[in-house]
């Protein structure tokens with residue numbers, strides 16, 4: 001068992017075929033994940049791994065946190081508390097990777113051919129939070145936020161309703177920690 005602890009966690013995360021990835025400073029946010037070899041469109045790149053927790057536990061742990069690595073599974077009852085390389089990919093509104101859930105596990109796949117040296121990015125499509133999540137991806141397609149279009153539309157509708165009901169209701173409601181998911185923009189299949 002001592003041997004296992006000598007390996008970086010990320011080695012253990014990649015159980016299938018691993019694309020060689022490195023973590024380097026990123027112009028998008030702090031550090032990013034880069035590929036050192038070309039990746040073919042459709043290839044499985046890395047798992048979004050981590051312990052499974054409930055949405056309630058996620059809120060308890062991360063409510064108010066500026067940055068989390070949570071990923072909500074399709075069952076609506078499970079959240080991955082991301083760790084390892086897969087969780088460190090930055091968001092972009094013009095992504096080269098997309099996530100897909102297969103039998104309860106989440107993987108990042110290449111949306112297009114990716115050249116060696118490119119930063120790997122995917123569209124977080126954040127939801128379930130009201131804290132600002134500005135995007136600095138720098139893409140001409142940037143929508144200015146890491147939230148999904150669907151969530152933003154929902155927030156705008158909610159805001160409109162709130163304004164209609166006017167100032168008599170003070171908002172004392174707590175917020176929840178945002179999670180990424182695979183719905184909405186960024187999905188091509």
Ligand SMILES: [Zn+2]
Nearest residue numbers: 093135137142
């Ligand atoms: Zn953007």
